[in-house]
Amino acid sequence: MIDDGFRLMPExxxxxxxxxxxLYYFLLSVSTFFTVLIAxxxxxxxxxxxxxxxxxxxxxxxxxxxxLEVLWMVVPLLISMAIFAWGASLYYSEYRPPDxxxxxxxxxxxxxxxxxxxxxxxxINDLHVPLGYPVKLTLISEDVIHSFFVPAFRTKRDxxxxxxxxxxxxxxxxxxxxxxxxxxxxxxxxRMIGRVIVMEPAEYERWLANxxxxxxxxxxxxxxxxxxxxxxxxxxxxxxxxxxxLEGLFGRDVKLVDGTTVPADETYLRESILRPAAKVVxxxxxxxxxxxxxxxxxxxxxxxxxxxxLAKP
Amino acid sequence: xxxALDRPTSVSPESVSLPxxxxxxxxxxxxxxxxxxxxxxxxxxYLVSITAFFVLGGIAATLxxxxxxxxxxxxxxxETYNKLFTAHGxxxxxxxxVPSIPAVMGNFLVPLMLxxxxxxxxxxxxxxxxxxxxxxxxxxxxxxxxxxxxxWTFYAPYSSTYSNTYVMATAVGIFITGFSSILTGLNxxxxxHKMRAPGQVWFRLPLFIWSIxxxxxxxxxxxxxxxxxxxxxxxxxxxxxxxxxxxxxxxPILFQHLFWFYSHPAVYIMILPSMGVVSEIIxxxxxxRPFGYEFIGFSSFAIAAFSFLVWGHHLFVSGQSxxxxxxxxxxxxxxxxxxxxxxxxxxxTLHKGSISFDTPMLYALGFVGLFTMGGLTGLFVAxxxxxxxxxxxYFIVAxxxxxxxxxxxxxxxGAIHFWWPKMTGRLYPEGWARLSAILIFVGFNLxxxxxxxxxxxxxxxxxxxYPPEFQVLNVMSSAGxxxxxxxxxxxxxxxxxxLFYGKVASANPWRAAGLEWQTPSPPPTExxxxxxxxxxEAYDYPAIDNQQVEEGLR
Ligand code: HEM
Ligand SMILES: [Cu+2]
Numbered sequence: 037m038i039d040d041g042f043r044l045m046p047e048x049x050x051x052x053x054x055x056x057x058x059l060y061y062f063l064l065s066v067s068t069f070f071t072v073l074i075a076x077x078x079x080x081x082x083x084x085x086x087x088x089x090x091x092x093x094x095x096x097x098x099x100x101x102x103x104l105e106v107l108w109m110v111v112p113l114l115i116s117m118a119i120f121a122w123g124a125s126l127y128y129s130e131y132r133p134p135d136x137x138x139x140x141x142x143x144x145x146x147x148x149x150x151x152x153x154x155x156x157x158x159x160i161n162d163l164h165v166p167l168g169y170p171v172k173l174t175l176i177s178e179d180v181i182h183s184f185f186v187p188a189f190r191t192k193r194d195x196x197x198x199x200x201x202x203x204x205x206x207x208x209x210x211x212x213x214x215x216x217x218x219x220x221x222x223x224x225x226x227r228m229i230g231r232v233i234v235m236e237p238a239e240y241e242r243w244l245a246n247x248x249x250x251x252x253x254x255x256x257x258x259x260x261x262x263x264x265x266x267x268x269x270x271x272x273x274x275x276x277x278x279x280x281x282l283e284g285l286f287g288r289d290v291k292l293v294d295g296t297t298v299p300a301d302e303t304y305l306r307e308s309i310l311r312p313a314a315k316v317v318x319x320x321x322x323x324x325x326x327x328x329x330x331x332x333x334x335x336x337x338x339x340x341x342x343x344x345x346l347a348k349p
Numbered sequence: 350x351x352x353a354l355d356r357p358t359s360v361s362p363e364s365v366s367l368p369x370x371x372x373x374x375x376x377x378x379x380x381x382x383x384x385x386x387x388x389x390x391x392x393x394x395y396l397v398s399i400t401a402f403f404v405l406g407g408i409a410a411t412l413x414x415x416x417x418x419x420x421x422x423x424x425x426x427x428e429t430y431n432k433l434f435t436a437h438g439x440x441x442x443x444x445x446x447v448p449s450i451p452a453v454m455g456n457f458l459v460p461l462m463l464x465x466x467x468x469x470x471x472x473x474x475x476x477x478x479x480x481x482x483x484x485x486x487x488x489x490x491x492x493x494x495x496x497x498x499x500x501w502t503f504y505a506p507y508s509s510t511y512s513n514t515y516v517m518a519t520a521v522g523i524f525i526t527g528f529s530s531i532l533t534g535l536n537x538x539x540x541x542h543k544m545r546a547p548g549q550v551w552f553r554l555p556l557f558i559w560s561i562x563x564x565x566x567x568x569x570x571x572x573x574x575x576x577x578x579x580x581x582x583x584x585x586x587x588x589x590x591x592x593x594x595x596x597x598x599x600x601p602i603l604f605q606h607l608f609w610f611y612s613h614p615a616v617y618i619m620i621l622p623s624m625g626v627v628s629e630i631i632x633x634x635x636x637x638r639p640f641g642y643e644f645i646g647f648s649s650f651a652i653a654a655f656s657f658l659v660w661g662h663h664l665f666v667s668g669q670s671x672x673x674x675x676x677x678x679x680x681x682x683x684x685x686x687x688x689x690x691x692x693x694x695x696x697x698t699l700h701k702g703s704i705s706f707d708t709p710m711l712y713a714l715g716f717v718g719l720f721t722m723g724g725l726t727g728l729f730v731a732x733x734x735x736x737x738x739x740x741x742x743y744f745i746v747a748x749x750x751x752x753x754x755x756x757x758x759x760x761x762x763g764a765i766h767f768w769w770p771k772m773t774g775r776l777y778p779e780g781w782a783r784l785s786a787i788l789i790f791v792g793f794n795l796x797x798x799x800x801x802x803x804x805x806x807x808x809x810x811x812x813x814x815y816p817p818e819f820q821v822l823n824v825m826s827s828a829g830x831x832x833x834x835x836x837x838x839x840x841x842x843x844x845x846x847x848l849f850y851g852k853v854a855s856a857n858p859w860r861a862a863g864l865e866w867q868t869p870s871p872p873p874t875e876x877x878x879x880x881x882x883x884x885x886e887a888y889d890y891p892a893i894d895n896q897q898v899e900e901g902l903r
Binding site: 042044046052056067071074077081082085087092095098099100109113116119122123127132181188191197198201216217219222223328 | 682
């Protein structure tokens with residue numbers, strides 16, 4: 037919870053937090069051990085072998101020892117490889133959202149956070165999430181790089197203009213937690229602060245129902261698809277043959293005219309809408325007009341949500 | 350016959366007086382300084398200018414810390430705060446840490462340690478100083494005229510498209526200064542290869558030379574990448590090329606790759622020379638050969654080589670692929686090994702030594718302690734999942750200050766104190782000097798240790814205002830900073846005092862090995878009356894001491 041005075045560890049409020057802290061405690065013990073070891077040796081040698089002390093035996097002061105050198109290369113190497121593997125496995129799961137996660141979209145902008153829930157509710161600088169459900173965030177920035185950071189969840193992800201990034205978490209405690217922007221983004225960087233509000237699932241449902249309901253991203257995407265006249269070329273039947281059909285596109289690999297293939301992920305869809313000429317699909321002419329400047333980040337998100345829905349049989 | 354230098358003669362203190370003719374009094378005019386090609390005078394030119402930059406950077410830091418005493422923005426506005434931390438970072442990194450030891454101590458010592466008259470290219474050396482000054486003045490102008498608020502990392506697209514301040518002028522200043530680094534590095538490499546005294550084979554070189562050599566390689570190979578990056582930011586701003594701006598099809602993450610490809614190795618430009626200094630000081634005040642000479646020497650090269658392979662550990666949360674993250678994390682741990690090797694070797698050097706605690710030794714031991722703590726927290730930031738949490742928080746601020754301020758600055762101060770008698774022919778007041786070394790150590794820990802905790806608690810870096818629960822630790826940090834500040838003012842004062850009133854130093858006040866001590870203090874312009882011949886490895890302390898025992902008996 038926000039505001040409970042002096043502490044040495046941040047609150048644990050996600051499934052990830054205890055595992056990150058465990059690794060942190062391990063690191064803390066390893067580094068305390070070596071710091072103390074070095075400090076004790078330095079102090080002990082300094083006292084014992086101080087110049088004034090004539091009593092000690094200084095004969096045979098070695099100036100090299102192969103086995104010692106090997107020992108203190110191999111031991112730190114083993115320890116650090118273990119830390120590497122541990123940290124890597126956590127990182128791997130941290131950035132691979134489970135399939136059934138609730139997907140919330142977020143847009144960062146100097147200097148605010150805008151979120152939208154799957155059923156359409158929007159909020160600014162606040163993010164309501166249900167307890168005990170995995171939540172996946174898909175994030176993009178409208179201007180400079182920001183970074184989505186919730187210390188109580190031990191999670192962070194840069195929010196980059198021009199590409200979608202993801203992170204996910206599952207909250208384990210109800211309450212209100214800090215949401216910071218961690219990547220320096222200009223004058224009011226330190227005021228780009230929000231709150232994550234974790235609620236009991238039932239309460240979350242109630243909150244969703246009571247917030248002023250808006251068009252869902254999917255519905256908005258369908259509407260925009262017609263408004264922007266995408267539908268004139270991209271028809272389900274692929275009638276004209278002038279442009280690739282969008283059905284079943286998301287998640288596939290796409291072959292381009294230059295012979296390379298790219299995965300049709302969200303960043304690819306976004307780029308194809310804004311700069312269609314950048315990656316032309318094999319077998320098609322670069323006929324599509326650019327929508328750069330006519331379409332906002334939020335509208336792009338709706339369109340992509342709609343195109344993704346076409347992929348599902 | 351050439352002077353055989355394996356057995357230095359001790360000079361009893363009473364008989365000491367300044368040599369009649371030396372590099373300092375070989376000319377008094379401004380011209381004789383500004384057009385000198387003497388590496389020792391150029392080192393002093395650098396010393397004065399770098400100290401001035403350090404003071405400026407320190408003033409900015411003081412204001413930042415004062416402002417952070419309270420959670421609200423009480424002292425300055427956000428724009429000003431952002432310009433202050435940018436000024437602090439830019440000045441400290443590019444105009445203090447990168448040039449400090451190489452340009453001041455390296456310039457002064459490399460020829461002396463090699464038994465040479467000067468660097469290989471004395472005029473190029475003078476040119477490097479001018480290039481440094483031109484770049485510095487340019488940047489200072491930019492920082493003072495309008496100010497830059499991008500942070501020293503200049504991340505695009507903020508720097509290339511959004512920031513409307515003096516980004517271009519600052520970048521030009523840094524770009525120019527980069528050439529000074531490259532020229533200095535080239536000069537050292539050629540000098541170390543070509544100008545060693547007869548008999549001075551590679552394995553008889555002082556470890557300081559090994560570390561300067563490794564540093565020079567990074568300077569020559571890395572700095573051009575920084576220059577290219579800055580040119581690209583400039584082109585982007587002027588012509589809107591769209592290299593980094595996604596609205597024009599560019600990639601902001603590309604900027605980070607280019608930037609860290611220089612800037613990660615650059616942190617080793619800052620720390621390797623300090624490691625070299627410590628490897629000189631500890632053996633001298635232990636009267637012992639350094640433990641594992643070869644391992645200390647080669648670890649410098651291992652660090653230099655690995656440092657080019659780990660830049661991606663600054664991008665763990667940027668959206669680079671998970672697999673890139675895994676590779677960069679693993680490689681980062683490989684850099685940790687040669688650093689650990691050095692720490693263990695320095696500690697082992699104390700074993701069975703005959704240890705005295707003069708000021709340089711206090712700084713060297715302080716260095717080992719702080720560098721160990723900074724390096725060990727490198728294990729935290731290289732561990733992927735932990736870095737995700739601490740990235741861009743005060744934990745990182747603490748980590749790199751332990752390395753760069755705790756490490757590099759302690760090494761620099763140790764070097765200044767160790768070679769001050771050689772540079773100026775004067776001794777400083779030992780009591781004051783020891784007191785300040787202790788003050789700096791204590792003040793430093795009080796300043797930066799709380800920041801590790803702050804960072805793990807989640808306080809992001811570059812925050813002007815912060816939630817009130819972080820205040821206690823911030824106040825501790827600011828209190829420590831004032832002690833640290835006082836600690837830094839001491840040497841500034843007593844070193845200047847010593848120039849006029851300090852006791853006259855002998856040629857070799859520490860009874861140190863190393864060719865630089867085999868010529869008067871301060872050295873004559875041509876360094877050595879006769880080219881020295883090297884018959885022994887660099888640290889034959891047992892022999893020096895035995896010889897003195899024999900002389901005493903005679
Ligand atoms: C030789 C001494 C070292 C120096 C001079 C040094 C310096 C630095 C600096 C300047 C940063 C910059 C952060 C920023 O502005 O964002 C940094 C970050 C980092 N350092 Fe070190 N470091 C050293 C040792 C290590 C070691 C031994 C490791 C790994 C075992 C390490 C791993 C890292 C990592 C992973 C980061 C990035 C963290 C982040 O941005 O979240 N460092 N270091
Ligand atoms: Cu931001």
